[in-house]
Amino acid sequence: MSGFIFIFMNVILPIGIIVSVGYVVQLKYRLDRGTLAKLAIHYVMPAFIFMSLYESDIDFSLLFKIILFLGLYAFVTFVITRFIAKFIGLDKGQSILFTNSNLFYNAGNYGVPVNDLVFRSDPYAMSVQVIMVVFQNMLAYSYGIFSLSAENSGRARAMLGYFRMPIFYGLALGLIFNYFEIGVPAPVGSALDYMRNAMIGLVLFILGAQIAGIKFRRLRFSAFTASLTRLVIGPAVAFMMLLLFGVEGITAQAILITSAMPAAVNSSIIAQQYSDDPEYAAEIVMMSTLLSTVTVSLVIYVALHMF
Template sequence: MNEFIFIFTSIILPIGLIVGTGHVIQLKFKLDRSTLAKLSIHYVMPAFIFMSLYESSIDFSLLFGVMLFLILYALLSFILSRLIAKVMKLDKDRTVLFTNANLFYNAGNYGVPVNDLVFRSDPYAMSIQVMLVVFQNMFAFSYGIFSLSAKNVGQAKALLSYFKMPIFYGLLLGLIFNYFHLPMPAPFETALDYMRNAMIGLVLFILGAQIAGIRFSRLRWSAFVGALARLIIGPALAFAMLILFNMEGVVAQVILITSAMPAAVNSSIIAQEYSDDPEYAAEIVMMSTLLSSVTVSAIIYIALAVF
């Protein structure tokens, strides 16, 4: 119990305080959330991803294995979510929203700060986290849009739009510089370091501001089930797979902890654009985010104790 309290107060509570600050300031000053999102996507995240990969010791065979694991995890999560939705007799649109909320977890704005605190800014742990962030971004803005049958954006265009994002080039250049051991000119490294160091506080603030912009007037029981599925069934599935594939150490810890993240705000943003019932996605995001303060603390404890 003492370990759980320590994890909550030293990791989850500091994150909650920054998210809460962003939430309150957004409610008071009505900041432009679109501009905040662009600041994260086009400024700090690319620099953060590049520097995390540039400075870490990457085992590229392990990297390939992690990506295969994530694809299989996504496939099994999809099947389980669809089965649960079928049991609850959700209509087609809500089934897609329920499934997407379980497939798309907050590996970036929430998962990165948790990783930074749990593993004390370990570059190797963060390099694994970066892979999860990139996978989730690509998955959300490709399948996430396809699954809701985009009316104005073609499938090919939706997929190609990801490759126009600076995050992709931060990933690509980080891997290239790491693999070929390319030197970084000192002024560029210093500038990118400053940008990287701004990331944690900024993305948590933005997460709070994004949540403040989500509105819903009721909470349906199936949305509550969706939140619990994301927070409990998601990490339970990841845990079983990690044991089955005999994965251990930091890699297993990072994957398990990240699998416990709440539903990504992206799932709500995509629903607002392409769904007839975006409020349903917002309910799952809000409930899973609120409940995650307890469940994520528990999963961190389990991850560090077992792996």
Template sequence: MTEFLYIVYEVILPILIIVVLGYIVQLKYNLDLSTLSRLTIFYILPGFIFMTLYRTAIDLGQFLSIFGILIIYAGVSFLIAQVIGHFMGLSRDRQTLFTNSNIFYNAGNYGVPVNDLVFRSDPFAMMTQVMIIIFQNIFVFTYGIVSLSAKDTSKLKAMLGYFKMPIFYAVLLGLLASIFNVNLPSPIESSFEYIRQSMVAIVLFILGAQIAQIKFTRLSKSAFVATLTRLIVGPVMMFPIILIFGLDGIVAQVLLIAAALPSAVNSVIIAQQYTDDSSYAAEIVMMTTLLSPITVSATIFIANIYFG
């Protein structure tokens, strides 16, 4: 119990403080969230991903195996969400939103700070987290778009748009720099390091601001079930997958903790663009985010016991 409270105090509370600050500032000053999102997507996240990959010795085999695990986990999550949604008699659109809220989790704005605090800026732990972010970004801009109703041209344009994003090139250049042991000039490396260090504070603030903009007027039973599925069933499903692949140590801990993260705000953004029921997605994101301090703390505690 003492260790659990320590996790809440040292890991979750610092995160919540910055999120709440972002929430309060957004309510008071109504910041331009579009600009803040662009700041993350086109500046902070690419610089952070590049530096993390650049500074980590990457084992290509392990890189591919983790991606394989994430694909299997996404597939199992999809099937379970489909079964649960079917038994609840959800409409076609709600079934899709219910499923998306479970397979898209907040690996960036929420997962990175948790990883940084839990593993005390361990580069290998953060590299694993970056791989999860990469997978989630690719997944959101492919299946996430296709799964919702939209014109085919809009889907294709949205998916191709991923390859225009700096994140794609940050991943590519970071991998090449790591594999070929490229040494950046000191001024460039220092500049990117400043960007990397700003990641946690800025993305948590933006997460709080994004949550402040989420509006919903009801609390449906199925949204509550989706919340339990994401926060509790998620890590329960990941646990045997980790054991089957024989993983241990930091990689196993990072994957298990990531499986307990709340639903991604991106699921609301996509729903707003492609459906008429975005408030349902907002309910799930809000509830998973509010309840996640309890479940994420418990998952960190369990991960440390079994894989620490």
């Protein structure tokens, strides 16, 4: 019990404080959330991803295995959540939102700070986290939009849009510079370090501001079910798969902890543009984020003691 309390006080509570600041500031000053998101996506995240990968001791065969694992985990999650959605009688539109909220977990705004605090800025642990962030972004802005949009032109535009994002090039260049051991000039490295160091506080603030901007009028039982599926069944499935495939150490710990993250705000943002019931996605994001303060602490405890 003391271990759980320690994790909650030293990992979850500091994150909650910054998110709360962003929430309150957004309610008071009505900041432009689009501009905040662009600041994260086009400024600090590319630098953070590049430097995390550049400084990591990456096993590229392991990198490929992580991608395969995440793809299989997404498929298993898809099958389970579709079954649950059908079992509780959701219509087609809600079933897609129910599934998406479980496929798209908050590996970035929430998962990265948790990883940084749990593993004490370990470069290898963060490189695993970065891979999960990029995988989640690609999945959300490809299948996430495909599943809700009937327009083929919108799908193609979404894919092309991803490859125009600086995050993609931060990933690609980080891997290239690492693999070929290309040096970064000292002034450039210092500038990227300053940008990277701004990432944790900024993305948590933005997460709070995004949550403050979500509007809904009710809380449905199926949204509560979706939240518990994301927070309990999600990490349980990941735990069993990690044991089945023999994944161990920091890799297993980072994957399991991130699999316990709440539904991503991206799922709500996508739903606002492409769904007839965006409030349903917002309910799941809000509820899962609140409940995660307890469940994520438990999963961190399990991850650190079982792997």
